[in-house]
Amino acid sequence: xxxxxxxxxxxxPKKNCKECGDPTCLTFAMKLASGKGDVTLCPYLDEGxxxxxxASTRPPVARAVIGVGGRSLTIGxxxxxxxxxxxxxxxxxIFFEVSDTSPDDLILQTTTRVYSEAVTRVGQTLQWSGIAVxxxxxxxxxxxxxxxxxxxxxxxxxxxxxxxxxxLLEAGLAKCGQFRPLVHAARKTSANAITAIASRYDCPVxxxxxxxxxxxxxxxxxxxxxxxxxxxxxxxxxxRDLLITASRLRSDAIARSHPGAGYPLYVNAGNILGSxxxxxxxxxxxxxxxxxxxxxxxxxxxxLTLRQNIFTDPQRxxxxxxxxxxxxxxxxxxxIFLTVNFSLTYFTLEGYLEATGVPCFLxxxxxxxxxxxxxxxxxxLNETVIKSAIQKADxxxxxxxxxxxxxxxxxxxxxxxxxxxxxxxxxxxxDAAEVGEFIxxxxxx
Amino acid sequence: xxxTKTGWEGRIATVKIGxxxxxxxxxxxxxxxxxxxxxxxxxxxxxxxxxPLVAYDICDDxxxxxxxxxSILGDKIHDPAELARRAEHEYGADMIRLNLTSTRRKDSxxxxxxxxxxxxxxxxxxxPLIIEGSADPVIDSExxxxxxxxxxxxxxxxxxxxxxxxxxxxxxxxxxxxxxxAQSPIDANLAKQLNILLHEVGVSQDRIVIDPYTGALGYxxxxxxxxxxxxxxxxxxxxxxxxxxxxxxxxxxxxxxEVRVGTLEERSATGCMWEYTTALATIVAGAEVVVVRHxxxxxxxxxxxxxxxxxxxxxxx
Numbered sequence: 001x002x003x004x005x006x007x008x009x010x011x012x013p014k015k016n017c018k019e020c021g022d023p024t025c026l027t028f029a030m031k032l033a034s035g036k037g038d039v040t041l042c043p044y045l046d047e048g049x050x051x052x053x054x055a056s057t058r059p060p061v062a063r064a065v066i067g068v069g070g071r072s073l074t075i076g077x078x079x080x081x082x083x084x085x086x087x088x089x090x091x092x093x094i095f096f097e098v099s100d101t102s103p104d105d106l107i108l109q110t111t112t113r114v115y116s117e118a119v120t121r122v123g124q125t126l127q128w129s130g131i132a133v134x135x136x137x138x139x140x141x142x143x144x145x146x147x148x149x150x151x152x153x154x155x156x157x158x159x160x161x162x163x164x165x166x167x168l169l170e171a172g173l174a175k176c177g178q179f180r181p182l183v184h185a186a187r188k189t190s191a192n193a194i195t196a197i198a199s200r201y202d203c204p205v206x207x208x209x210x211x212x213x214x215x216x217x218x219x220x221x222x223x224x225x226x227x228x229x230x231x232x233x234x235x236x237x238x239x240r241d242l243l244i245t246a247s248r249l250r251s252d253a254i255a256r257s258h259p260g261a262g263y264p265l266y267v268n269a270g271n272i273l274g275s276x277x278x279x280x281x282x283x284x285x286x287x288x289x290x291x292x293x294x295x296x297x298x299x300x301x302x303x304l305t306l307r308q309n310i311f312t313d314p315q316r317x318x319x320x321x322x323x324x325x326x327x328x329x330x331x332x333x334x335x336i337f338l339t340v341n342f343s344l345t346y347f348t349l350e351g352y353l354e355a356t357g358v359p360c361f362l363x364x365x366x367x368x369x370x371x372x373x374x375x376x377x378x379x380x381l382n383e384t385v386i387k388s389a390i391q392k393a394d395x396x397x398x399x400x401x402x403x404x405x406x407x408x409x410x411x412x413x414x415x416x417x418x419x420x421x422x423x424x425x426x427x428x429x430x431d432a433a434e435v436g437e438f439i440x441x442x443x444x445x
Numbered sequence: 446x447x448x449t450k451t452g453w454e455g456r457i458a459t460v461k462i463g464x465x466x467x468x469x470x471x472x473x474x475x476x477x478x479x480x481x482x483x484x485x486x487x488x489x490x491x492x493x494x495x496x497p498l499v500a501y502d503i504c505d506d507x508x509x510x511x512x513x514x515x516s517i518l519g520d521k522i523h524d525p526a527e528l529a530r531r532a533e534h535e536y537g538a539d540m541i542r543l544n545l546t547s548t549r550r551k552d553s554x555x556x557x558x559x560x561x562x563x564x565x566x567x568x569x570x571x572x573p574l575i576i577e578g579s580a581d582p583v584i585d586s587e588x589x590x591x592x593x594x595x596x597x598x599x600x601x602x603x604x605x606x607x608x609x610x611x612x613x614x615x616x617x618x619x620x621x622x623x624x625x626x627a628q629s630p631i632d633a634n635l636a637k638q639l640n641i642l643l644h645e646v647g648v649s650q651d652r653i654v655i656d657p658y659t660g661a662l663g664y665x666x667x668x669x670x671x672x673x674x675x676x677x678x679x680x681x682x683x684x685x686x687x688x689x690x691x692x693x694x695x696x697x698x699x700x701x702x703e704v705r706v707g708t709l710e711e712r713s714a715t716g717c718m719w720e721y722t723t724a725l726a727t728i729v730a731g732a733e734v735v736v737v738r739h740x741x742x743x744x745x746x747x748x749x750x751x752x753x754x755x756x757x758x759x760x761x762x
Contacts (some may be wrong), residue, residue: 082678084671121663239752243486243729277749280722284670284729298714301703302662302722309667310726344665351664351702 003056005033011053013044032057035079059089060253062263064204064229064288066093066130066182067158073129075231075288076264081250084314091311092287093129094279094303095160096294097270099136100146107146108153110294115155119304122318122343126304130158132184132291133172140171147175160184160206160291166193177201182289184266185233186222188214195225204229206266206289210236212245216252216260223259231288233266238273239281246286264288283307318343319369324393325350328359332400335360335443337428337435338386339407340367340375349432356436358443361398365389372409381410383420390421405443453681457481457494457688458650460624462540463573464600472599473571476539478654478733479690485677485731486753495690496754497728499746500540500575500736501532502694505562506547511699513716514738516709525562526569533570536743541566542575542694542736545588554584556591563595575602575626575692575736578614585613593617602626602654602692608639615646626692628656631668633675637686650689654734659695662723663703669693673730693727694736695720717741725749 009029020041022028031037032053039045039053061078073093080086096114098107114128131150135143143163150159159181161172169183178201185208186194198205205227209215212234219230232249236242252261265282269292272278276299282290283306295303312318320341327350337353339345341364353360365386367375375381386404390396404423406414408430418425429438457479464470481494488494503525504510514522521527525543532538543566545559563576576596579588590613592603604626606614611627618625625648629635636655643653657676659669673691680688698704698720704712717739724735724746737743 082671082674083667084675238755239749240486240755243753247484247487274749274752276745277725277752280725281729281753284726296714298711298718301715302718305663305703306666306722306726309663310670312667314667314671344660344668347702348664351700354702355705 003033003053005030008032008053008057011045011049012042015044017044019043035059035077056256058262060256060262061250061288062230064182064231064264066160066180066204066289067156068179069156071130071155071157072180073158073289078250078264078286079254081247081254083310087313087315088311090288091307092283093158093289094307095130095132095158095289095291096128097132097134097162097268097291098146098294099134100139100143101136104146104149108149111150111153111155111157113294115153115157117300119301121305121308122347123320124308124318126308129289130160132160132162135161135163135165135168135172138165138168140168143168144171144175147172151176151179158182160289162291164190166190166197169194170197173197173201173203177203180204182206182231182266184208186218188218191218191221192225195222195227199226202228204231206231206233208233208235208266210234212248216258219260219263230263231266232261232263233268236267236272239277242267242272242278242281243285246282250286267291279303280306284310316369320346320364322364322366322389322392324395324398325362325364326359327353327362328357330359330361332398334358334399335403335405335439336363336395336399337361337405338363338365340365340370340372340381342367342369342371342375345371345432349435352432352435356439358439360439363389363393363395363404372407376410376413381413383413383416386413386417387420390423453482453492454683455482455681455685455688456492457677457680457690458653458685459495460651460654460690462600462602462624464598468600469598470600471567471571472573474573475600476573481677481731482681484681485729495733497732497750498539498734499537499724499743499750500542500692500694500734501528501536501538501740501743502542502544502736502738503528503532503566504544504546505559506550509546509549511704511716511738513699513704513712517713517740526565529566529570529572531740532743533572536740537747538572538743539747540573540575540734541570542577544577545579545592548579548581548584548588554579554587556587559588559591560595563592567596567599573601574599575604575734577604577626580605582610582613585610586616589613589617590620593621593623596623597621600624604628605656606639606643608635608642611639611642612646615643615648618652619647624652624654626654626656627689628658631658631660631665631672633657633672633679633687636672636676637679637684640686640689644686650685653689655687655689655691656694657691659693659723659727661695661698661701662719662726664697664701666695666723666726669695670726670730673727673732677731690733691727691731692734692736693724693732695723695727698723699738713739713741717745721745728753 012025059077063076162184184206234245267282269278367380414425463472463475482492602624704716
């Protein structure tokens with residue numbers, strides 16, 4: 001079990017020397033307890049104390065980094081089973097699989113897609129993580145050539161190298177080992193050879209075994225051989241296997257009931273019956289690296305959106321920057337809809353406004369990302385806030401009229417807003433879905 | 446903290462839907478929802494819950510239905526009985542949800558037309574039914590009593606009870622022995638309060654299905670997903686007022702911006718995937734019933750449910 005701050009404090013030297021960068025041993029202990037500290041920063045701990053603290057203060061799921069540079073992928077460091085307990089930390093990497101027996105132009109096409117395809121949603125850019133290269137040719141030179149060709153693009157995408165034979169993996173690593181690809185996979189029979197090669201390049205390694213306890217002892221073996229960054233592949237055959245094993249791993253990692261369980265999960269969705277559902281399930285349930293055949297556009301968009309949703313910090317909803325947003329090409333006589341800067345409110349309202357076909361302004365007031373109801377209740381949305389937002393956005397220069405449409409749930413503010421700002425207030429509908437009907441009925445500019 | 450090994454104190458109540466001739470109805474099958482003694486889909490043996498069901502959504506007035514569906518279904522969108530038949534025999538749905546959307550028109554309620562629609566759908570399909578009645582307090586009583594009476598003996602699920610308007614639907618459900626869908630706005634505490642209110646007016650626990658409201662993928666799904674996980678977790682920890690099966694329907698999944706761009710074929714493919722992803726996430730979060738509108742979503746979800754539940758003996762009916 002994780003140690004509490006006071007238990008950790010008892011083990012620390014209590015010198016308050018500040019050499020770790022913290023003002024006191026107690027604040028350092030609190031940092032360690034929350035999983036954010038680094039025990040090696042204290043120079044006065046002996047080996048024994050360090051290993052006790054290290055094992056119990058690192059996050060339940062260890063970190064792994066795949067690739068180098070701007071597109072490198074960090075996974076692990078997860079602390080909870082349910083996102084509502086705190087938050088999930090690192091979205092899983094999604095890798096498109098290519099085979100080294102595919103034509104070169106197809107491989108480069110997929111590589112280019114992974115590099116350049118990007119979806120912008122709620123102000124975030126969503127991208128694929130990298131390429132998984134599977135050696136199906138059985139040829140060291142072909143595998144190495146394909147990897148060299150992918151690296152030759154200069155995209156520096158994280159890679160997964162997939163091969164059964166350590167000799168093949170070694171040939172691949174000779175072309176890209178310095179870029180820290182993920183090596184798949186160390187199995188019971190090949191663990192020694194694979195860990196030796198991976199250690200040489202300091203690469204993260206996937207261990208694979210369909211048997212749960214074998215998988216955990218294999219990861220411990222690899223850790224014992226000096227591989228620091230490990231992923232677990234339980235090689236599930238069905239969606240049910242995936243759900244059960246993924247849940248058990250996360251649960252055991254959090255309970256720290258088995259040291260071999262505390263690593264990120266590797267899922268090859270393409271190997272599971274119902275690979276599309278497997279991809280989505282792995283996003284929901286604890287995937288760290290997910291390998292999939294290149295996805296058709298419509299599924300791609302849904303998968304990226306699901307990953308963004310699930311990995312949104314529930315404690316901090318995604319906010320829009322306050323200010324003016326245009327729907328269509330609004331002019332000086334177009335209506336202004338005031339609302340909060342909670343991203344969901346914005347996107348819902350924007351969608352319905354767009355559907356009306358009436359150009360208008362969306363005027364977002366900073367409520368720290370709170371919804372209309374909560375913002376009104378907590379006073380984050382009131383006449384003073386609105387008045388200063390009007391000035392800041394220079395609303396008077398934007399339109400020739402002086403009418404503001406406010407959300408139905410903020411109706412109680414209408415009188416006070418009129419008094420404070422001098423603008424006429426129209427109370428809009430409570431439900432964004434009714435905004436079209438509202439606009440045709442109420443707006444005569 | 447979640448665990449898949451240790452025992453939980455609580456267990457999800459079971460709710461029976463549908464009635465075959467033996468029970469005085471005309472359905473060809475019935476379902477028992479709920480019964481889980483573990484996290485969603487993880488229970489085995491005694492702790493296994495019901496296999497998640499896929500309901501197909503139809504209505505008697507498609508004026509406010511998504512444009513995409515009007516294009517996909519063509520004229521048949523005006524024929525709920527024909528759609529119910531297709532949903533059972535072509536799409537492979539487990540249940541039908543009939544929305545009496547005609548009651549949204551502000552003029553008077555045409556009770557004979559409503560009665561006829563319900564009867565036609567009941568005779569077009571042998572699947573158990575969910576009936577969504579009025580959405581307006583003024584006509585609630587009239588509409589729900591009519592639904593209850595016309596479907597007497599069929600043990601349908603009546604919707605929707607909300608915190609400020611639950612008495613009419615509850616009264617109809619109690620009088621004619623139907624179940625009730627209790628909808629609350631993405632909040633576990635409000636879901637609990639509504640269940641308590643329903644108990645107080647005589648709706649027993651084995652008649653309540655919680656609808657925590659489902660935001661579409663990209664439009665609040667994560668809130669619904671987490672509220673469903675919270676509700677299930679609280680129930681397993683022993684909160685009996687939350688220990689009811691859940692239903693998830695995302696009315697906006699086919700209306701979102703992403704589904705409004707491209708050719709009809711592209712919009713249809715994206716819409717199907719959008720609805721499928723939304724529904725699959727809620728199944729993983731604990732929904733016993735998901736409701737969808739795109740015909741293509743039904744077989745995809747059925748296949749996923751099979752993959753999620755296969756090889757666990759003793760699940761479902």
